[in-house]
Amino acid sequence: MLRPEKMSRVVVAGSKDVIAPVIEKLHELRLLHIVNYNGSQPDFALGKPIGKAKEYSEDLIKLRSMARYLDVKSKAPEVTYSESQILSQTDNLLNNVNNDVTSAFERITVIEAEVKSKQDQINALKPLAALPLPLEAYYGYESLAVFVGTAASAVDADVAKASPVNEIYTGTAKNANLVAVFVPADKAEQVSAALSEHGFSETSVPRLEGSVDSAVSSLEAGIKNLEGEKAPLQKKLADMRKQYEDLILATDEYLSVQTSKTEAPLRFAETDNAFVIDGWVPTDQFNRLKSELESAAGGKIEVQKLDDKEADALVGHGEDVPSKINNPSIVKPYELITRLFAIPEYKEFDPSLLIFVFFPIMFGLILGDIGYGVMIFIALMLLKKKFRTPGWQQLINIVLIASIWAIIFGFLFGEIFGPLGLWGYMFGNLPHHEILMLEEEGMFFGEGVFGSLGRLGPLGVFPLYRLATNAVLLLIGISIFIGVVHCGLGSILGIKTELAYGEKKHAYFERLPVLIFQVFFALTLLGLVMGQMMMVYLGGLLILVSIVMLVMGPEGAMGATHIPFYVSNLISYLRLLAIGLASVGLAFAANQLAFYVIMPMLSGGAHNSADFSIIAIVVGIIVLTVVHFINMLLGILSPFMHPLRLHYVEMFTKFYSAHGGGVEYAPFGHVRRFLKV
């Protein structure tokens, strides 16, 4: 669980006669992580595709372009098809349906282009309505040059200077002065220069006839016609999409499977009569792979496991051992967090299990509210039905498990939508004189009780009112304690990882001192708080020892410069307390605002809840809902991001991904989604 599964290096060699059944079997077994042959051996060539590889890939391209026209996207399967169903419909799908879709789609594209060009013409025409000329007057001259456009100032005088023979029309439209200037063609250059001094910008006049208004209305009629033709085509595409969506996805899957099978030999080494496949297989599955392949090939094959020494030599030459991450299904969602950072290397630890243990607890400790926890739980249960892709499911499951912890901590902290308030109504509070007594003794941890059970835990700390001074101090301690355990586990895994790589010096003089330093730094702090000077002296001594070890380590004196980082690692865990306090504070403020400010104020200063007016209660509840809703949204975000950081920055740096990311075990084969098994 904590480590990727043990793998063995396998070589499969066989006669080319049996290459097809062997590939078929490998694909079905989904066991062998193939190492692609790179063509480095002179006696072996790269394999060539078998069977109808070319046809399959051509069909796949056709199918995918159709899927793109229909806007078909991958989704959770609703219907599954058998291979014979697919085969019987492929021809129809790729020819008739494809032609229909393509022609409809292309027609829509043409229509859209035409509509756009007509729209552009309308936009160009509209300002010309200000000029008193029919459209045919603007073009078709041989000896005249025509300038139509907008100008910033009056152009008459300058144009007349450049060309004494001229005709000028002007008009105003939408804050712009339109001019149409007609001059002899041989004066065009001078006039153009004169116009540019007036900020002239030319408008292109569409080659149409008649008045501007009639031209615009005929263009608009044309657009309407085209749109009328487009709508049924779009509906047709939508209908076809509904009808063929599942079939298209299933066919895509079928063709992809066929392509990967027929093109598989490209990854093998070949001679004239034989083929060789290199790959990795989980050690405990080797015998199954061997016997299945041998029976599929009728004995014309040799499946061999390399011994560890040979495998190590290959790894030494730069071959990656794939990591097969294997966790129980409840831990699986947390692999998402691991993957987001990096895939563990074969010799590294897979931290998913640790994330499963710590992440929800941290989330719960920060949020710690029954009301929010239950609301998030219900919301996620609803979302779980809606978002069914694996990525979303994982994310939802992560928060789902965490929200249960939030409810548990809600009981410990005595919070239902903020501290007190609702809790008091449901479970009751301590009598006032007892609170005063406890405060005087410095033992006050809050005023809620667990109904008839009263207060529980050592010194009766639960339910723990998080905003009380004593509770804050207690939670500081708990946060640092979690930090020491969390970082400590990271350091221990770090030591083991370095040993697995055979880096003894790194293990004992880089990882171990960090463990010692952090544990005894925390103990020294505890000693100071408790006034146990023996603990302080002992802790101080061991801190010194750990620093000396760091200096002796592979980094030398530079190693000691990391010390502030290790201190800040521990202090960083205070966020578990701090973000929780912020969220409690907001909830508390919401409740105070509604019950002690808005409701009494709107009821004319009434202090008894029985005297509140209806309006006051309604407004109060609206304010409560809004503020609590915002707080809850923040209450999902920050308790998620901050523990994530604690794992990535504080814990992973101790052991994870120091040797670069690994390669995930991806066996040759395919998980059927739309195809029946």
Next chain:
Amino acid sequence: MVVAEIIDGGILYGLIAVGAGLATGLAGIGAGVGEQGIGAAVVGVVAEEPGFLGKGLFLMLLPETLIIFGLAVSLILMFAWTPFA
């Protein structure tokens, strides 16, 4: 004499509160300034290479600790440190 007035008049506790606020607030500004640059760079990288999201988050969350330091100081000021007691 002024000192005595400060201690007796409760001004001291006001000053402690102001100090605690400054500690958290200024640390927050610092963390924000730090994250601004990293955040922009990470968004840029993730747009090109989505697989970098995890490492990007890791880098972006690094300066967050700054504000926790400020907060730790505030907590000590408010709860743990009782001057002239």
